Every structure is written in structure tokens, then in C-alpha cells.
Amino acid sequence: MEPEGTIVFTTVGLPHFGFDVFSVAVPGDPGAAVTELTERRHTDGVSVNYNAQFADEDGDAVVFVSERTGSARLFLSRPGRTEPEPVPGFPESLFHDRPIVRDGRLYFVSAHERQSEPFKSWAAVYSTGVEGGEGPVRLTPTGAVDFSPALDRAGELVAVASYGFRRWGGDFRELDTEIAVFPVADPARRRVVAAAAAGWPSWGGGAAAAPPRLYFHRRAEDGWWSVYEADLGGGGAAARRVTPPGVHAFTPAAAGDGRRIAVATRRKGRRHRHIEIYDLESGEFVPVTERINPNLHHYNPFFSRGSNRLGYHRFRGEGSPGDRVVPNLHPVASPAEAQTLTLLRANGTFPSFSPDGDLIAVNGDFLASPGLSIVRSDGSRRWIAIREPALFATAWSPRERGVIFTSVGPIFETAKATVRIARVEFDPGELDGRDDGELLASARVTVLTRPEAGNDAFPSCSPDGRWVVFRSGRSGHKNLYVVDAARGEGEGDGVRRLTQGEWVDTMPSWSPRGDLIAFSSNRHDPTNPDGFGVYLVGPDGAGLRRVRVASGDVDRERINHVAFSGDGEWLVFTANLGGVNGEPVAGPNQFQPYGELYTCRLDGSGLRRLTCNAFEDGTPAWHPRRLSVGPAAPAGEPLRGEFDI
Structure with a gap:
């Protein structure tokens, strides 16, 4: 079945996130003071829109990733049109990323072809015609893994961050990828131009007779994310560090003039990520987005073909047109192989269903208030059961529509930290008489486990509603216990041990x-x-x-x-x-x-x-x-x- x-x-x-894609005009002199810039919004404020590139010479149209259909798909926004249009991809794919449009062709990442072994990403690079016609062509060899494609200015070479044919090693703060380059016309002719944790390649411009420049980011040995230039001349020289220590610089985008790169930066003493232009000749940074939106994060810059416009994505802002x-x-x-399932994303953590499925309990974001809310399962209304934060892991009683179990205390703590299992009771009849967002007056909390018992968390109720299984660190190790769902452990006779050992048993x-x-x-x-x-x-x-x-x-x-x-x-x-x-x-x-x-x-x-x-x-x-x-x-x-x- x-x-x-x-x-x-x-x-x-x-x-x-509330991301939209924006751009600004780039000053002709890279050293000129950026005193006044006017942003242009390219996306329509629907859902989350990100990882864009300009799709025309003038920097008016953009191709981007959007979550508006319930998965990451590709869209094209053109001037004069109120809605973006979908661009060719794979209907069966739940993930598309990093689109590029050049000379009528679309290059992008998709993750729909299953790998033959676990612990390998399904991400690969493909190419297709923007207007449809021929089907997409896979450029990544079967069994290999490629991210972050970049196309050179001539449209002949693709650079990618790649694991090659290696399995994923568990890295995620900084990926252990290499930079590989291959001709569009012959993807099998791949060569590695930068190894050891290199990512996000970008092709630079310059003199026609000079070898093309390729920039990428990696975390340097001194701990600073920095931009490097790869040696493409065939001499085998090590990559040259471009941006200095003292500032995190990543996700580079090279301008076509060969003189500038745009980067996202994080600086000491500053809370927000911003886009800056780095002058390769003078070694100076020119701030851009900090002078427009100093209190917003900005991500993943990109230049127009003529380098006259600089794009990025950011939170669209409270009160801006679009989703609010x-x-x-x-x-x-839902994936093609699971069409009998409905998938819903909750605003909150650790959701659980009421017995009839009409209600969903959710915690807040760990330390955020409210700690426990109740949502109608059609998404139409939400009430607050417990305003205080620091609650996590909900479990609804299968027998009682007005009983929810949760953990009270800090998450991600040691075995001996004080975290307790609690029973929350409320009157379901009160819901219809309360406005959206109101606190339920009937909600009351009964703690079921002793505070000195240690880290008691992750409750789950038996089908008859009589017992709760949970994880406890009371022995010095996190194992499973069962407690009376109504009266708790009392003097110890209301709890029994289910598993035992010097390891972690959790989330029952x-x-x-x-x-x-x-x-x-x-x-x-x-x-x-x-x-x-x-x-x-x-x-x-x-x-x-x-x-x-x-x-x-x-x-x-x-x-x-x-x-x-x-x-x-x-x-x-x-x-x-x-x-x-x-x-x-x-x-x-x-x-x-x-x-x-x-x-x-x-x-x-x-x-x-x-x-x-x-x-x-x-x-x-x-x-x-x-x-x-x-x-x-x-x-x-x-x-x-x-x-x-």
C-alpha cells in the first residue's frame, strides 16, 4: 500500500526570508563615492525570489529562482510585464538553481536524477533553449556532482564547483569542492583548475588576447573567506588570493572590464551582510548596499553584461508591495513518486496533529515567543496556548483533543540540564470564541517530570493516551523512559526505563x-x-x-x-x-x-x-x-x- x-x-x-531581486546602476569610476543609488526591483514580491542573473545586455530582464510553486523553480522577469514567466526546466524536479541565460540558451542546476549510491547530491548542470524546443541536455557527467555554474563571456566555457565523482564527506560550513572547467560543446573535456574547498566561480573580462580570468571563493588558512584567482594559463601555479584578510568576502561576481569584482562581505563589528565592489588594481572596497539599506542583509551579487548594473537579492522590506x-x-x-501525500510547511517548529487532524500544535523558534501555538489545519487561524518561550517538541494526545505534551527548557543541552516534560490542557471549545492570535485563557500547564531528573524532552503519547515516552538524561546518558501521561512520575513510581546504555537514544x-x-x-x-x-x-x-x-x-x-x-x-x-x-x-x-x-x-x-x-x-x-x-x-x-x- x-x-x-x-x-x-x-x-x-x-x-x-521574503527575498526579492534588486539592482542598482554602477558608477563608471570604481573609486567614485557612492553617495546616492536608486534600486530597481525586478521581481514581484510573491514568495521568495533569489539567485538571479541578468538575462539581457542592458540589465533589464532577470532570470531567477522562486519558491512560489512550492518548490525551487526558474522564472524570467521582463520589463513591462506584471508577472514573471516560467522558463524551461524539469517538471519533475523539486530543485532548480543558479540560472544563466546567454544567446537564447539557459544553463542551470537541477537535482532530479537519482544517484546510484547514498551520500551523493543529485545536483547537476543542464542546458536547454530558453524558448523550449529541444529538451534539456545534461552537462555534468553521470555520477558526478556540480554546483554554481558560471559561463564565460564568449559562451564557450562553463566553470562549476564540483565534488567530481566523490561522495559527500559531511562538509557543509565550507564545501570540499573543486573548480572544474569544461567546454559547452564537449562537457567530457573537464579539467580541475582549483582544488581544496573552492566554490562559486565567476569569469572575469580583460584583454581579448589574455587568458580568461576565473575567480572563486574559499576560506583561507587564516580563517577569512576570500576571493582567489585561478591560473588558467596551464602553468600549474597556485591560485592567487585577491581580497585581503580582515574581511569575509564571498560569492564573487566579476565585471566585464577585468578591473572589478562584486562580493558579499561580512565585517567585524557589523551585523549585516552587504554587497561591495572590490577594485582589483587599487585593492580598495567600494560599499554599495550599506549606503542604501544599512540594516538589511544582501546576497549573491551579479553584473550585467556591460557591467553597468549590479544585482543582488534581499528582504523586500516591511510594507513593500507583495507578500507581507x-x-x-x-x-x-510533492515528488512524483509520492502523489498520495500532501506536504505542508509550518511557520513554527515541532508540529503535531490533533486526533481528528483539524488542529496543529507548533512551538516557537526555540527562544522566541510564543512557546506553544495552535493552528487550524487549513491554515486559517492561529491561537497562543503558552506565551512563554523555551518550549520544544510537541505531541498531541491521541485520545484528548485538548491535551498536548511538550518539553520545557533549553534545547541542545547536556544530559543534566534542567528540561521537563509538561502536559498542556486547554478547552477546544474556547477556540471559536477567540480572535486570531489571542491567548487561550483555559490553557494550563502540569509538569510531569522532576526538575532534578535532568534533561527530559521529546515526548510522544501512546495510542490509548495513558503513557508518554520521552528522552531523559537522568542517568548521565540520554536514554528513553515512559511516564504516566496524567499524574507524571510522582515519587518515581510513575516512570520506568525503556532503554539503557552509554549512548544517545532520542526523539521517540x-x-x-x-x-x-x-x-x-x-x-x-x-x-x-x-x-x-x-x-x-x-x-x-x-x-x-x-x-x-x-x-x-x-x-x-x-x-x-x-x-x-x-x-x-x-x-x-x-x-x-x-x-x-x-x-x-x-x-x-x-x-x-x-x-x-x-x-x-x-x-x-x-x-x-x-x-x-x-x-x-x-x-x-x-x-x-x-x-x-x-x-x-x-x-x-x-x-x-x-x-x-
């Missing part, structure tokens, strides 16, 4: 059939704090077994946030099986940008990838009903562009 129902989950940061709301729930495109989920508890653990290698697999155990502690998901190299699995399907036949979880799809340094912070949602049967078979993007997806919950978000304008909180950079 196919997996069915609705999965609601969280994506780190994305609902709050972070939706309570947002539909996400009780099957709706009652016979199994799924959880994440590194018990197979307690010395590895990053390696977590899925395990199943009976409520009495019997029948412990591992669900092996990654064929061939299960000890590299990092699988968390496991949950059961409504019929208890399938598991959903977040995992690192597909590596990363882009360069994380190019966007706002993602704690685990390799985290994607997958589902499989209880024996590990039938593995299916549900999400594919450049962000971290996690904390899924599964309800057997197919739910849908209402067709009206989305309800939610104001969009303020608040996210972790």
Missing part, C-alpha cells in the same frame, strides 16, 4: 498501533556524535532492532525526527542521505542544510525522498487524512525578514 495522508514539517528560516505575511501553513510540492515516536516505538540513536557507534540511525523497540523494551536505510554505508546515516504514518506501516524522518544541493555560505544560516525528508517502510524498504532544496527540513508529523490549505489569502504573522544569517 502506498503511503497516504498529510505530512507537516518545518524548514529553517525560509518562510521568513508568513503563512501559518504553506503547501509544498509511538506507533498509532501501539506495538512499536521508533527513535534515533548512535548506539551502533557511541563515539560518533553525528551518526544516528533509526531503531524500533516494543513498549516493554523487547524486540529492539535497527531500520537500515542507507544501503552499503549505514554508519554514515544521520537520521532524526522520526514519526509514524497513520496506519503504522511507514516512517518519515529527516536525513542526510542526499548530501547538500548548493553552497550553504551563499544563503542565510542553515544548521543542517543536508536535512531532507524521506519515508520508508518499517524494514527500511521503499525509501522515497520527499523534499529537495538548499535548506534544512525537519520535525515532521503525519496524519492519515489528506488535508489542504484554504484558497483565501494566507493567514499568518507579519513578514519582517527576521532570520539567522
Whole structure:
């Protein structure tokens, strides 16, 4: 039987980005003071729009990535048109990135062709005609992994950040990619021009007789992200560092005159990421966006062909035309192999469904208020159950519509930190009498575990509503325990130990059939704090077994946030099986940008990838009903562009 129902989950940061693509005119003299610049907005304020390039000579049209259809797809915005038009890609792909339009052709990244082994990204570079006609052509060799394509000014050479045929090594703060170059006409003739953690290539201009210049970024040995110039003359010289230490400079875009590069910078004592122009001859930086929007982050610069305009993306600003709301729930495109599932992205963390599926409980963003909210599952309304922050991991009682369990205390702490399991009760009848965003007067909190017991977190309720399984550090190690769902542990007689060992057992989920508890653990290698697999155990502690998901190299699995399907036949979880799809340094912070949602049967078979993007997806919950978000304008909180950079 196919997996069915609705999965609601969280994506780190994305609902709050509110990105649009902008550009400014570039002063003719690179050393001239930038005293007044007028921004032009190229995108329409719908959803999240980013990673653009100019699509014409004059810097009027842009091709960009947008999340407006529920996945990352490519669009073209032209002057005089109110809406962008979709450009050719792969309808079955959930991830497109880094588009380039040149001479009627589109070059881009897609991640839809499955690799033959786990721990390899599906990202590859393709080319197709802008107006359609012929189908897309894969430029990346089968089995290889390429990101961040750049096309030289003649349209003959492509440079990429590439893993080659290597598997992903777990790197994500700085990728261990190399810069490879190949002719468009013969992609098999690849050569590596810069190795050792090199990324985001950009072709420079210059004299016609001179070898083309290729710039890229990497973190230098002194710790500063810097721009380098690769040696393309065939002499084998090491890459030359271009930007100085003392400032982080990344995601370079080279101007066509061979004299300037635009970079995103982070400077000591300054909170925001800004776009600056670096003069290759004088060695001076010229600030651009800091003089226009000093209190906004700006990302990933790009020049027009004539170098007369400089583009980037940023938060569109409160009150700007376009989307102004972070939706309570947002539909996400389902993959072709999982059309029996509805995917919803929640504004909040650790969602869980009420028994009938009409309501969803969500926590705030760890330290943010409110700590616990209740949302209608059509996304139309939201109420506050607990205003205080520092709550995480919700679990609805399967038997009581007005009972939710959660953890109270700091997340990501040691075994002995004070975190407690709490029971939150409220009157569901109060919801209809309360306005959107109001605090529920009936909500009350009962703490079920003792504060001196240590780090008690991640509750999940038994199908009969009598017991709660949770993770506790009371022994000095994080293992699983079961506590009475109504009266708590009392003097100790209301709690019993389920697992035991000098490792981490965490994030349990009780099957709706009652016979199994799924959880994440590194018990197979307690010395590895990053390696977590899925395990199943009976409520009495019997029948412990591992669900092996990654064929061939299960000890590299990092699988968390496991949950059961409504019929208890399938598991959903977040995992690192597909590596990363882009360069994380190019966007706002993602704690685990390799985290994607997958589902499989209880024996590990039938593995299916549900999400594919450049962000971290996690904390899924599964309800057997197919739910849908209402067709009206989305309800939610104001969009303020608040996210972790």
C-alpha cells in the first residue's frame, strides 16, 4: 500500500526570508563615492525570489529562482510585464538553481536524477533553449556532482564547483569542492583548475588576447573567506588570493572590464551582510548596499553584461508591495513518486496533529515567543496556548483533543540540564470564541517530570493516551523512559526505563498501533556524535532492532525526527542521505542544510525522498487524512525578514 495522508514539517528560516531581486546602476569610476543609488526591483514580491542573473545586455530582464510553486523553480522577469514567466526546466524536479541565460540558451542546476549510491547530491548542470524546443541536455557527467555554474563571456566555457565523482564527506560550513572547467560543446573535456574547498566561480573580462580570468571563493588558512584567482594559463601555479584578510568576502561576481569584482562581505563589528565592489588594481572596497539599506542583509551579487548594473537579492522590506505575511501553513510540492501525500510547511517548529487532524500544535523558534501555538489545519487561524518561550517538541494526545505534551527548557543541552516534560490542557471549545492570535485563557500547564531528573524532552503519547515516552538524561546518558501521561512520575513510581546504555537514544515516536516505538540513536557507534540511525523497540523494551536505510554505508546515516504514518506501516524522518544541493555560505544560516525528508517502510524498504532544496527540513508529523490549505489569502504573522544569517 502506498503511503497516504498529510505530512507537516518545518524548514529553517525560509518562510521568513521574503527575498526579492534588486539592482542598482554602477558608477563608471570604481573609486567614485557612492553617495546616492536608486534600486530597481525586478521581481514581484510573491514568495521568495533569489539567485538571479541578468538575462539581457542592458540589465533589464532577470532570470531567477522562486519558491512560489512550492518548490525551487526558474522564472524570467521582463520589463513591462506584471508577472514573471516560467522558463524551461524539469517538471519533475523539486530543485532548480543558479540560472544563466546567454544567446537564447539557459544553463542551470537541477537535482532530479537519482544517484546510484547514498551520500551523493543529485545536483547537476543542464542546458536547454530558453524558448523550449529541444529538451534539456545534461552537462555534468553521470555520477558526478556540480554546483554554481558560471559561463564565460564568449559562451564557450562553463566553470562549476564540483565534488567530481566523490561522495559527500559531511562538509557543509565550507564545501570540499573543486573548480572544474569544461567546454559547452564537449562537457567530457573537464579539467580541475582549483582544488581544496573552492566554490562559486565567476569569469572575469580583460584583454581579448589574455587568458580568461576565473575567480572563486574559499576560506583561507587564516580563517577569512576570500576571493582567489585561478591560473588558467596551464602553468600549474597556485591560485592567487585577491581580497585581503580582515574581511569575509564571498560569492564573487566579476565585471566585464577585468578591473572589478562584486562580493558579499561580512565585517567585524557589523551585523549585516552587504554587497561591495572590490577594485582589483587599487585593492580598495567600494560599499554599495550599506549606503542604501544599512540594516538589511544582501546576497549573491551579479553584473550585467556591460557591467553597468549590479544585482543582488534581499528582504523586500516591511510594507513593500507583495507578500507581507508568513503563512501559518504553506503547501509544498510533492515528488512524483509520492502523489498520495500532501506536504505542508509550518511557520513554527515541532508540529503535531490533533486526533481528528483539524488542529496543529507548533512551538516557537526555540527562544522566541510564543512557546506553544495552535493552528487550524487549513491554515486559517492561529491561537497562543503558552506565551512563554523555551518550549520544544510537541505531541498531541491521541485520545484528548485538548491535551498536548511538550518539553520545557533549553534545547541542545547536556544530559543534566534542567528540561521537563509538561502536559498542556486547554478547552477546544474556547477556540471559536477567540480572535486570531489571542491567548487561550483555559490553557494550563502540569509538569510531569522532576526538575532534578535532568534533561527530559521529546515526548510522544501512546495510542490509548495513558503513557508518554520521552528522552531523559537522568542517568548521565540520554536514554528513553515512559511516564504516566496524567499524574507524571510522582515519587518515581510513575516512570520506568525503556532503554539503557552509554549512548544517545532520542526523539521517540509511538506507533498509532501501539506495538512499536521508533527513535534515533548512535548506539551502533557511541563515539560518533553525528551518526544516528533509526531503531524500533516494543513498549516493554523487547524486540529492539535497527531500520537500515542507507544501503552499503549505514554508519554514515544521520537520521532524526522520526514519526509514524497513520496506519503504522511507514516512517518519515529527516536525513542526510542526499548530501547538500548548493553552497550553504551563499544563503542565510542553515544548521543542517543536508536535512531532507524521506519515508520508508518499517524494514527500511521503499525509501522515497520527499523534499529537495538548499535548506534544512525537519520535525515532521503525519496524519492519515489528506488535508489542504484554504484558497483565501494566507493567514499568518507579519513578514519582517527576521532570520539567522
